[in-house]
Amino acid sequence: MGELIDFSAQKVYRAEVPEGILLERTDKFWEGLRTASDFMQTLPITSEQNDKLNQFLIEILHEASIGAFIQGYELCRIIEVEQ
Numbered sequence: 001m002g003e004l005i006d007f008s009a010q011k012v013y014r015a016e017v018p019e020g021i022l023l024e025r026t027d028k029f030w031e032g033l034r035t036a037s038d039f040m041q042t043l044p045i046t047s048e049q050n051d052k053l054n055q056f057l058i059e060i061l062h063e064a065s066i067g068a069f070i071q072g073y074e075l076c077r078i079i080e081v082e083q
Contacts, residue, residue, distance in 0.1 A: 036057070040050060 040053065
């Protein structure tokens with residue numbers, strides 16, 4: 001359901017980020033993932049190519065999740081400072 005991400009190694013401008021955060025995935029996320037998986041199974045690629053494509057997608061989603069969290073965290077910190 002969630003994924004624990006270690007933010008201690010992430011460089012964040014002006015923010016202290018918690019060491020880990022549990023990212024929840026929505027039903028829409030899982031639905032999209034199933035749709036992508038079903039589509040990928042129809043592609044004329046080898047099992048090795050499929051595994052490599054899956055790994056690329058996992059890495060991209062992981063980085064996008066971290067980036068989105070950090071951006072939201074920074075926005076909250078800016079709002080907190082301005083109040």
